[in-house]
Amino acid sequence: MDFKIKRLKLLNALSKTTKAVSIRSPLPVLTGIKFDLQENCLILTGSDSDITIQTRIEKDENLIINQTGGVVLNSRYILDIVRKIDSDEISIHTIDGALTRISGSNSKFDLNGTDILDYPRIDLSKTGTKVLLNSLILKDIISQTKFAASDKENKPILTGINFKATNHQLECTATDSYRLAKKIVSLDEDVTFNITIPQKSLDEISKIIESDEMIEMYVSDRKVLYVFNNNIIQTRLIDGSFPDTNRLIPDSFNYELDLDTHYLLNAIDRVSLLTNEQNNIIKLDMDPDKIVLSSYMQEIGSVEEILDNAFYKGEPLSISFSSKYANDAIRAFNEPKIKILFTGEMKPFIIKDYEKDDVIQLVLPVRTF
Known part of the structure; x- marks a missing residue:
């Protein structure tokens, strides 16, 4: 050589x-x-x-x-x-x-x-179900879901992102049982598959994507192959059945909070200052006249912030949740305004873009006494 x-x-x-x-x-x-x-x-x-x-x-x-x-x-x-x-x-x-x-x-x-x-022989042949996907859309799928995947190996299937294709639509979902992130994209091809790809592998693929181009994706029973711009990336699939998460997502809501994305992120950041990694719970108290975000830790102190740039519809409601999970979910949106939809005090709540439904973030509340 x-x-x-x-x-x-x-x-x-x-x-x-x-x-x-x-x-x-x-x-x-x-x-x-x-x-x-x-x-x-x-x-x-x-x-x-x-x-x-x-x-x-x-x-x-x-x-x-x-x-x-x-x-x-x-x-x-x-x-x-x-x-x-x-x-x-x-x-x-x-x-x-x-x-x-x-x-x-x-x-x-x-x-x-x-x-x-x-060096072991690795089969990188283009076999299986072929799908064309825009590289920037794939990058969005990964960035808007990966953080919700589990980092614990006791449930291997939850350490991946589930790609489910049917009826010209691709649903990509990640969950660690406490939160859920879903991205929905349209497909030109009418293909059907249900696979779970390791989150770590997808993260590496995302880092390699450099430009706006079409990616050829070949889905087989045990592996998936990505071909683009002189690169071939092959990753194994995770064995097992990904849980049916659609039943976890409510389809009707009694309460809605509309507000600016960055405004809420900054408020959560300030209210989280007096929490720690082990206990990062914050509380949202809402009624049509006043919306308050707060946190309290006996050994540290308390903080309260009035969200006067938010609009709330519904009866008075109080809900507590992880500031980290909420922060991760909200950062997944690239749009200026979001809506948060609630069904009750101890029920999962949904975060969506104000105008589109292609990204859904679900967070479980936390019981506080």
Whole structure:
């Protein structure tokens, strides 16, 4: 293997593929990045068996190929070398077996690699149900739902985001049993599937999306493949049935609070100042004449804020909830105004955009004495 490449071009590709690599992998070869230099391109692959990221660099003025071949290089060291080497162009070639020389204008590194044949074969074929999805819509889906997924492994299915397609519609849902986030988007294709993708894998995919483009999504029984802009990302699916969350979402409401998104976020921030991570409960007291947000901790003190820029419809109502959960839910909206819909004091409440219904956030209240 022997090639010359622009440093920033290689750095960008390595930054993507290393996102799939785990330094704690039980298979030592998977702590590396596979370099596969072909006649017309360089293909970089990183994987931890849960997620695989492959990036392709085409042969052009940025990539000069002298001799094809391949090697697996430790992801941490090769990324650091390429990041810190002081040169616009880098030469990389294997010297003896898997020993690889990386050189710039004044620097030379010899890095021990692994034979490319030792890298496990990963099937990245485009099989399964095909769906076209705009990259920015996928990014929105992930950002508007991921925070509601569970971080506890005792219920693995809840650590993912559920993608359910039917009747030209895709419902994406995450829940940890205490809150729920749902995003609904329209599909051109009339396809049917119900899969749950690990939240961590989707988070890495979101970081790789750089521009507004169409993504090809291939859904199979055990994996899903994303293809876009010289990148192929494959992630395993979580086994099991995702709970039917539609029955948790009320369809009629007796109370409604309308207000500005940033105004409420700032108020929650101030009222949360006298709470802590273990006990971040705040209280909302509402009637048509006065709306008050407050918190009280016996060992710290209390705070009260009147929301005079809010509009409330309904009988008097008091409800307590986690300021963190409410804050996460409200931040998911990119619109200036939201509405909060209630059915009762100890019933889940819904947060929606003031005009659209494509994003639904549900938060469970907390009993306070």
